[in-house]
Amino acid sequence: MTDVSLHRSLPREAEPTFRDYVDLLKPRVMSLVVFTALVGMLVAPVPTHPFLVFTAILFIAVGAGASGALNMWWDADIDEVMRRTAKRPVPAGRVAPGEALALGLGLSLLSVMMLALAANLAAAALLAFTIFFYAVIYSMWLKRSTPQNIVIGGAAGAFPPMIGWVAATGSVSLEAVLMFALIFMWTPPHFWALALFMKDDYSKAGVPMLTVTHGHDATRRHILAYTVALAALALGIAFTSIGGPVYLATALACNALFLRGAWAIQRRTTADAEADSYATEKRVFRLSLTYLFLHFGALLADATLRSFGIWGGWT
Structure with missing residues (x-):
């Protein structure tokens, strides 16, 4: 495996485009997060105001994007080795690792704070735990240490409908x-x-x-x-x-x-x-x-x- 610290010191090879920053957020993964979270809100047995639905889903999506950016920052060394991920913005040298980290941390803070204001503290806390679980427990620990990485780490992708439900109802x-x-x-x-x-x-x-x-x-x-x-x-x-x-x-x-x-x-x-x-x-x-x-x-x-x-x- 390539050395993580060496990889993260590599200079940027090209100026990033807006599309590169969008790709950092893993938009394909985000689409599933948004949809399942939306369903979680709409099937809940309580009336939900359209503005609450819009704002809650927006900040859940931002939280999902933050997780993606943090994952790409941490996994840059293995992403450049794999065919499927070698063209991602960080391993391809279009976005500096520090920029991906800063974007991930900034969006994490923004999404949790705004979901707390838009919906409730329980939903915001669950979103914060989801980001932590994906970025730290899965990406930094499970992925490189156990063949059960996908089994346990799958919880990170399973939380969005629960977050949507809690945003609507305030409880699990x-x-x-x-x-x-x-x-x-x-x-x-x-x-x-x-x-x-x-x-x-x-x-x-x-x-x-x-x-x-x-x-x-x-x-x-x-x-x-x-x-x-x-x-x-x-x-x-x-x-x-x-x-x-x-x-x-x-x-x-x-x-x-x-x-x-x-x-x-x-x-x-x-x-x-x-x-x-x-x-x-x-x-x-x-x-x-x-x-x-x-x-x-x-x-x-x-x-x-x-x-x-x-x-x-x-x-």
Whole structure:
């Protein structure tokens, strides 16, 4: 692995553009954060003023961007080794590491303070913990020290709907925990499917991903096991107060496809995968990208049905 301190002393190779600073915030990750946090607010059983929804989601998004900038600052040394991340602004030399750190810290403070003013202290505290968890517990500790990095670290990406719920209600409930759990259980099979066809990226960077420490066969078994647990959880949510017919139909279809894909992955060998350029693994990974958007979209659809009195809940 490259030396962290040496990498962070490298001079900037080019003047950064506005797009480079946007990329520091990981906008693709932010889109999932914004959407799940928005659903967390809108499915909560309390009326929410549109201005509260807008401001809360805005500052949750800023907090997510802050986490991304801090992660890119810390992971610059391994990002420059991996194909998937080598063109990010810091390892590519377009943004100085110190600038990424300053941006991350500044946006962290801004987002937490403003969410406290816009919503409540509980939501702000949860946002602050989420930023800390992602930047420190996951990025600085778990990612480089254990093959369970994605399993435990997945909590960071699972907090947004809970933050949205708390911003609306002021407290945590079972429904908020279930939305958290849905993302938490989805994260390992999502990232392990990616790790299978990224081949040597993680080993070259010295990241102890499960594919590196336990091999591809063990990773395939873990994907299937987590997908089975995920499917059970996802279907169970359909029969809670935030579930409904739209969500149930969506969960049945999505989890049937995900289970079929995980089973297909589990039956393959590395030789099989290399023969067709990891086509099955890539297909399951692409499916996982839409999985959460469809589930949370269905939760929102059922909440809309309830608000119009079309669906009154399970009896």
